Amino acid sequence: MCEANAYMVKDGNEELFLESVNVLEPKEGGKIYLENVLGEQKFFSGRIKEIRLVEHKIILEKFAKPV
Amino acid sequence: MCEANAYMVKDGNEELFLESVNVLEPKEGGKIYLENVLGEQKFFSGRIKEIRLVEHKIILEKFAKPV
Numbered sequence: 001m002c003e004a005n006a007y008m009v010k011d012g013n014e015e016l017f018l019e020s021v022n023v024l025e026p027k028e029g030g031k032i033y034l035e036n037v038l039g040e041q042k043f044f045s046g047r048i049k050e051i052r053l054v055e056h057k058i059i060l061e062k063f064a065k066p067v
Numbered sequence: 068m069c070e071a072n073a074y075m076v077k078d079g080n081e082e083l084f085l086e087s088v089n090v091l092e093p094k095e096g097g098k099i100y101l102e103n104v105l106g107e108q109k110f111f112s113g114r115i116k117e118i119r120l121v122e123h124k125i126i127l128e129k130f131a132k133p134v
Binding site: 003021024037047048052 | 093104117121
């Protein structure tokens with residue numbers, strides 16, 4: 001199977017956000033819709049940092065907070 | 068292998084933009100960097116519309132032109 005795990009970067013570390021992701025859709029308002037092969041659905045507030053398919057990795061990150 | 072083909076939506080049709088994509092990175096200024104398993108690199112001006120990993124598909128679309 002060719003799904004990937006989605007991680008969010010938090011304090012420099014990668015934390016699992018959703019595993020076995022199949023569908024990923026950036027939505028309006030800075031949200032990303034994710035759906036995995038089990039039909040589990042989640043929204044992430046932030047952006048896609050990087051996707052590495054051969055490593056089965058999706059890296060998400062929150063928007064930088066205004067200073 | 069778990070790479071995916073990247074298509075751009077053009078006039079309602081999907082046109083191949085880059086095949087066997089491994090890495091995808093949204094950059095500043097509305098550009099998306101793509102790299103495939105052969106090391107071929109391309110930039111797309113626009114946004115990610117949808118990614119469907121089990122179908123090995125990345126769908127890109129241009130930003131809407133101002134009216």
